[in-house]
Amino acid sequence: MPIQILMPALSPTMTEGKLARWLKGEGDQIRSGDVIAEIETDKATMEMEAVDEGTLGKILIAGGTDGVAVNTPIALLLSDGEDREALAGAMEGPLSKSAPVGAKAPQTPAQPAPAPAAGAASAPAEKVYAKTVRQTVREALRDAMAEEMRSDPDVFLMGEEVAQYQGAYKVSQGLLDEFGPKRVIDTPITEMGFAGLGTGAAYAGLKPIVEFMTFNFAMQAIDQIINSAAKTLYMGGGQLPVPIVFRGPNGAASRVAAQHSQCYASWYAHCPGLKVVAPYSAADAKGLLKAAIRDPNPVVMLENELLYGQSFEVPDDPDFIVPIGKAKIERSGGSVTITAFSRMVHVALEAAAALAKEGIEAEVINLRTIRPLDVDTIVESVKRTNRIVTLEEGWPFAGIGAEISAVVQERAFDWLDAPVTRVTGKDVPMPYAANLERLALPQVDEVVAAVKAVCYL
Amino acid sequence: MAIARRRARSGAPALTNEDLVSFYKDMLLIRRFEEKAGQLYGMGLIAGFCHLYIGQEAVVVGMQAAIASEDSVITSYRDHGHMLACGMDPKGVMAELTGRSGGYSKGKGGSMHMFSREKRFFGGHGIVGAQVPLGTGLAFAHKYREDGGICVCYLGDGAINQGQVYESFNMASLWKLPVIYVIENNKYAMGTSIERASAGTELCRRGAAYDIPGKQVDGMDVLAVKAAGDAAVAQVRTGEGPFILEMKTYRYRGHSMSDPAKYRTKEEVAKMREQHDPIDKMSKKLIEDGVLNEEQLKNIDREVKAIVGEAADFAQTSPEPDPSELWTDVLMEA
Numbered sequence: 121m122p123i124q125i126l127m128p129a130l131s132p133t134m135t136e137g138k139l140a141r142w143l144k145g146e147g148d149q150i151r152s153g154d155v156i157a158e159i160e161t162d163k164a165t166m167e168m169e170a171v172d173e174g175t176l177g178k179i180l181i182a183g184g185t186d187g188v189a190v191n192t193p194i195a196l197l198l199s200d201g202e203d204r205e206a207l208a209g210a211m212e213g214p215l216s217k218s219a220p221v222g223a224k225a226p227q228t229p230a231q232p233a234p235a236p237a238a239g240a241a242s243a244p245a246e247k248v249y250a251k252t253v254r255q256t257v258r259e260a261l262r263d264a265m266a267e268e269m270r271s272d273p274d275v276f277l278m279g280e281e282v283a284q285y286q287g288a289y290k291v292s293q294g295l296l297d298e299f300g301p302k303r304v305i306d307t308p309i310t311e312m313g314f315a316g317l318g319t320g321a322a323y324a325g326l327k328p329i330v331e332f333m334t335f336n337f338a339m340q341a342i343d344q345i346i347n348s349a350a351k352t353l354y355m356g357g358g359q360l361p362v363p364i365v366f367r368g369p370n371g372a373a374s375r376v377a378a379q380h381s382q383c384y385a386s387w388y389a390h391c392p393g394l395k396v397v398a399p400y401s402a403a404d405a406k407g408l409l410k411a412a413i414r415d416p417n418p419v420v421m422l423e424n425e426l427l428y429g430q431s432f433e434v435p436d437d438p439d440f441i442v443p444i445g446k447a448k449i450e451r452s453g454g455s456v457t458i459t460a461f462s463r464m465v466h467v468a469l470e471a472a473a474a475l476a477k478e479g480i481e482a483e484v485i486n487l488r489t490i491r492p493l494d495v496d497t498i499v500e501s502v503k504r505t506n507r508i509v510t511l512e513e514g515w516p517f518a519g520i521g522a523e524i525s526a527v528v529q530e531r532a533f534d535w536l537d538a539p540v541t542r543v544t545g546k547d548v549p550m551p552y553a554a555n556l557e558r559l560a561l562p563q564v565d566e567v568v569a570a571v572k573a574v575c576y577l
Numbered sequence: 578m579a580i581a582r583r584r585a586r587s588g589a590p591a592l593t594n595e596d597l598v599s600f601y602k603d604m605l606l607i608r609r610f611e612e613k614a615g616q617l618y619g620m621g622l623i624a625g626f627c628h629l630y631i632g633q634e635a636v637v638v639g640m641q642a643a644i645a646s647e648d649s650v651i652t653s654y655r656d657h658g659h660m661l662a663c664g665m666d667p668k669g670v671m672a673e674l675t676g677r678s679g680g681y682s683k684g685k686g687g688s689m690h691m692f693s694r695e696k697r698f699f700g701g702h703g704i705v706g707a708q709v710p711l712g713t714g715l716a717f718a719h720k721y722r723e724d725g726g727i728c729v730c731y732l733g734d735g736a737i738n739q740g741q742v743y744e745s746f747n748m749a750s751l752w753k754l755p756v757i758y759v760i761e762n763n764k765y766a767m768g769t770s771i772e773r774a775s776a777g778t779e780l781c782r783r784g785a786a787y788d789i790p791g792k793q794v795d796g797m798d799v800l801a802v803k804a805a806g807d808a809a810v811a812q813v814r815t816g817e818g819p820f821i822l823e824m825k826t827y828r829y830r831g832h833s834m835s836d837p838a839k840y841r842t843k844e845e846v847a848k849m850r851e852q853h854d855p856i857d858k859m860s861k862k863l864i865e866d867g868v869l870n871e872e873q874l875k876n877i878d879r880e881v882k883a884i885v886g887e888a889a890d891f892a893q894t895s896p897e898p899d900p901s902e903l904w905t906d907v908l909m910e911a
Contacts, residue, residue: 276721302721307748308744308747308748310744310747310748312710312744313713313741313744313745313747313748314710314744314748316707316709316710316713316745317710317711317713317714317748318714319710319711319714320651320699320710320713320714320715320716320717320718321714321721322714323699323711323714323715323718324649324699324714324715325718326718343704343707344707344710344711347702347703347704347707348702348704348707352692352700353907353909354907355682355685355686355690355692355701356681356682356685356686356691356692356700356906357681357682357684357685357686357906358683358905358906359682359692359693359694360692360694360699360700392907393907395908415911416909416910416911417908417909417911444911
């Protein structure tokens with residue numbers, strides 16, 4: 121029985137990739153460890169090595185094919201002694217049982233239907249841009265940095281792998297070519313050092329963008345972010361502004377376990393002197409990053425790796441910006457308010473779509489900025505819906521939901537028809553096992569259940 | 578009077594008698610200022626942490642004389658001397674110590690947190706070692722802007738064991754940043770002597786793994802400091818990368834006002850004061866070289882005392898910050 125060679129997952133979040141080219145041809149002898157093909161993911165081009173030995177019997181997916189899903193059979197390998205006759209029945213068999221099901225990244229979320237325009241309640245007036253382009257979050261972030269770097273020579277980018285490698289997650293792709301090594305700077309793995317160095321450069325009036333490969337690693341640098349960046353304006357009686365952006369992916373990616381899967385929204389949002397933004401869409405990402413770079417204060421931008429490859433419509437306008445401190449009503453509805461940020465906006469929208477089928481119209485607020493929180497938008501929504509469910513990936517204790525709960529009872533106590541209810545990540549370090557990880561993260565059905573509970577259904 | 582000792586960036590001309598007099602005056606101002614601060618602390622007018630620089634004056638006065646007005650300076654929390662040496666107004670510094678609105682930070686920063694963009698003094702940092710990456714970043718900005726400036730980044734023998742110091746050494750050497758790390762080795766990290774805290778007490782060698790040259794200097798001798806500073810500044814300005822100067826110095830007082838300093842003997846302190854005091858050394862030299870006579874020295878003493886007295890008066894009469902200041906300066910208007 122020939123062995124099926126499957127499209128490999130080359131990163132924790134990869135769902136599909138391009139089979140760039142074959143380095144072995146049909147009939148070639150293959151030994152384990154031989155490089156047999158090149159695979160392009162959305163982040164990098166990687167070599168695929170053979171695991172088993174034999175003769176490459178048949179290539180099923182030609183070199184140059186785009187969008188090959190992980191675990192698709194791409195070739196058949198004949199063991200020693202097998203001849204080509206064996207190939208005939210090979211494709212009829214089941215997929216290799218050894219295919220690691222758990223390694224498969226979560227399904228790429230489909231774009232939820234946009235909010236119905238008719239009957240929309242008083243969504244905050246946001247400038248409407250006539251022309252849009254479809255972009256991934258990754259491209260939007262890159263464009264935001266490139267545009268700001270073109271217009272302001274004091275803006276520069278530093279971080280691990282941002283330059284020659286083109287970004288660990290390819291967010292900074294092309295920036296080195298355009299701006300050169302003076303302004304796109306590869307750092308050693310030295311988070312506390314370069315966070316402090318960037319902050320010192322900001323003291324001198326430069327406008328650094330400090331990229332953390334992920335915010336998990338920024339925990340090594342948090343003293344510089346809080347003590348040296350956030351507090352300096354106040355400690356100096358207003359003398360020394362610190363115009364710096366700390367950005368990178370935050371929260372759970374996929375199957376990277378406890379030390380690499382953590383939401384820092386509550387940590388940073390706790391601190392006066394910082395602004396904290398968490399984009400969901402590509403438009404959020406571009407508009408907020410441009411606003412963050414222009415802001416004279418330290419801004420922490422919490423991105424999400426799983427969103428980097430997602431595409432959205434982005435206003436095609438050189439003046440497009442998303443003001444820091446303004447939430448966005450992604451979907452209007454009168455039955456219940458759901459607040460969410462970053463990737464959880466998608467979960468909220470899916471829950472809202474499911475609830476709509478049962479006649480429950482949820483209003484979904486994409487917070488976009490965590491600090492300063494757009495309390496007005498939340499409170500006005502609650503005054504219309506009389507119910508609120510907060511959704512976040514982070515832990516419950518002293519989380520963003522806890523803060524929203526406090527604010528809502530302070531500002532809209534008399535309008536509430538049900539207790540403020542939180543849906544959060546579970547109060548445990550992130551487990552590795554696929555089933556446990558899923559249990560640890562907020563799921564659509566939990567949001568649906570929480571909404572039904574506050575609606576007494 | 579504020580000290581304004583920084584020169585134009587034109588190498589290091591031979592010292593004049595005026596230079597020697599100004600070194601004396603500057604060191605004495607720091608000494609008297611700190612003594613007054615200690616006194617006001619005792620009276621309850623200054624509170625919290627207050628780290629006095631008494632004994633170490635030659636380090637900052639000698640170094641400041643070696644740099645130019647466009648260069649940047651950053652240090653830790655034992656910072657009063659650095660601020661005076663940068664030319665900041667003693668009244669504003671003392672009023673910050675008393676937490677008054679006339680202080681450099683409007684009373685919101687205190688002893689450890691003051692800044693002056695005008696004098697290119699970037700703090701005043703309370704977390705041991707945190708100023709080292711920050712100072713490296715100031716040097717980065719000088720290089721980025723190609724303005725020819727350098728950063729003098731002060732740290733102590735306690736900070737030298739922080740990991741972020743070596744992260745900074747690595748980047749500074751890798752990118753050839755114009756920074757001088759001045760290690761003020763006063764032998765005690767709070768109560769822990771250098772021998773008890775450091776494997777290898779030759780701190781000037783701590784940059785060896787990063788190819789950063791280092792030099793040990795008698796930090797109790799302002800002329801030795803100035804000479805070493807001149808040489809280091811000249812080298813760093815050529816773009817060859819960072820330099821380390823280890824200043825062997827001594828603080829006469831405790832780590833902070835609340836430290837009884839029982840970890841060292843009275844004799845040890847007395848010996849340093851009697852045999853190595855940088856101010857005594859300079860006053861003797863001025864007399865011996867015939868630069869000043871006793872009467873002229875006394876006049877300087879009187880002048881300095883008056884400046885410090887004025888600063889102390891201002892610090893006690895300047896009003897407390899308005900309660901509305903609680904809410905200002907958290908964020909800049911975007």
